[in-house]
Amino acid sequence: MSKTDEIDDSSAPLIxxxxxxxxxxxxxxxxxxxxxxxxxxxxxxxxxFLLHPIEETLRELGDPSPTMQYTSPQExxxxxxxxxxxxxxxxxxxxxxYQMWRFVAPGLYxxxxxxxxxxxxxxxxMFLLGATFAQFVVTPLAMQFFLGFADVSSIFxxxxxxxxxxxxxxxxVVPESADGVKITFFGKVNESLDITLKFIIAFGLCFQxxxxxxxMGKAGLVSAEGLGGVRKYAMVGILVLAALVTPPDxxxxxILFTVVYGLYEVSIFLVARVEQKxxxxxxxxxxxxxxxxxxxxxxxxxEEGENK
Numbered sequence: 001m002s003k004t005d006e007i008d009d010s011s012a013p014l015i016x017x018x019x020x021x022x023x024x025x026x027x028x029x030x031x032x033x034x035x036x037x038x039x040x041x042x043x044x045x046x047x048x049f050l051l052h053p054i055e056e057t058l059r060e061l062g063d064p065s066p067t068m069q070y071t072s073p074q075e076x077x078x079x080x081x082x083x084x085x086x087x088x089x090x091x092x093x094x095x096x097x098y099q100m101w102r103f104v105a106p107g108l109y110x111x112x113x114x115x116x117x118x119x120x121x122x123x124x125x126m127f128l129l130g131a132t133f134a135q136f137v138v139t140p141l142a143m144q145f146f147l148g149f150a151d152v153s154s155i156f157x158x159x160x161x162x163x164x165x166x167x168x169x170x171x172x173v174v175p176e177s178a179d180g181v182k183i184t185f186f187g188k189v190n191e192s193l194d195i196t197l198k199f200i201i202a203f204g205l206c207f208q209x210x211x212x213x214x215x216m217g218k219a220g221l222v223s224a225e226g227l228g229g230v231r232k233y234a235m236v237g238i239l240v241l242a243a244l245v246t247p248p249d250x251x252x253x254x255i256l257f258t259v260v261y262g263l264y265e266v267s268i269f270l271v272a273r274v275e276q277k278x279x280x281x282x283x284x285x286x287x288x289x290x291x292x293x294x295x296x297x298x299x300x301x302x303e304e305g306e307n308k
Contacts, residue, residue, distance in 0.1 A: 130207030
C-alpha cells in the first residue's frame with residue numbers, strides 16, 4: 001500500500017465527520033428557521049406578555065390607558081422579528097440539542113453518555129426557571145423603580161415645599177401647575193423590550209450555574225472543598241455581576257445577589273454529592289485506598305499543627 005493510499009484512508013473518517021456535522025448543522029438551521037416563522041405568527045401576543053410589567057406599573061401610577069410608541073417605520077416590524085428570533089431559538093432548541101447530541105454521542109463511552117445527558121435536559125429547564133423568575137419578579141420591581149421614580153421625586157419635592165410653608169398642607173398632592181415642562185413617559189417599544197429581554201437572558205444564564213459547576217465536578221475540574229474555599233471571592237464576583245446586569249436599583253441587585261449566591265451554595269452541595277457517589281463507586285470497585293486517604297488526613301493535621 002502506498003503512502004498516498006494510507007493518507008486517503010486516514011482522512012476518510014475526518015471527511016465523514018465533517019459531512020455528518022454539515023448535516024446536523026443544516027437540520028438545526030432548518031429547525032431554527034421554522035421556529036422563527038412559528039414564533040412570528042404569535043410575536044404580537046408575546047410582545048404584550050413581555051411588556052405586561054410596564055403596563056401594570058403605569059396603571060398603578062394612575063395611567064388608565066398605558067400606551068407605547070415607535071418612532072421609525074421599520075421599528076415595530078424589527079421588534080417583532082427580534083422576538084421571533086429569540087423565541088424561535090427556544091422552540092428549536094430541542095431539535096438543535098438533539099442534533100448536537102447525535103453528533104457527539106458516538107464518541108462518548110456509555111458512562112459519559114449517562115453523565116452528560118441529564119445536564120443536557122437540566123440546562124433548558126434551569127434557563128426557563130430563570131427567565132420565569134425575571135419576568136414575574138425582577139422586571140416588575142425594576143419597572144416600579146424606574147417608572148415610579150419621577151412620581152416619588154415629585155411627591156418628595158412637594159412635601160419639602162409644604163414644610164417650607166410656601167403652600168398649604170392640603171396641596172401636597174402633586175398640584176397642577178403651568179410653570180415648567182410637564183415630563184411624561186412615552187415608552188418606545190424596542191427600548192422597553194430591550195430591558196425585559198436583558199433581564200430574561202441574564203437570569204436565564206445565571207440559573208445555569210448549578211448545571212455548569214455540577215458538570216465540572218462530574219469531570220473532576222472542580223471540587224466542593226475548592227468551591228467552598230473561594231466562597232468569599234465568589235461573593236465579590238456575584239456582587240459585581242449584580243451591579244452590571246441590573247438597573248441602579250438596590251432591591252433588584254440584592255435579589256439577584258441572593259438568588260445567584262443561593263445557586264452557588266446549591267452547586268457546592270451538588271458537587272459534594274457527585275464526589276460521594278464517585279467515592280462510593282471507587283470503593284465498590286476496589287480502587288479507593290482507605291489507608292492512603294487516612295495517611296493524607298494525618299499528614300494534613302500534622303502540617304496544620306506545625307504551622308500553629
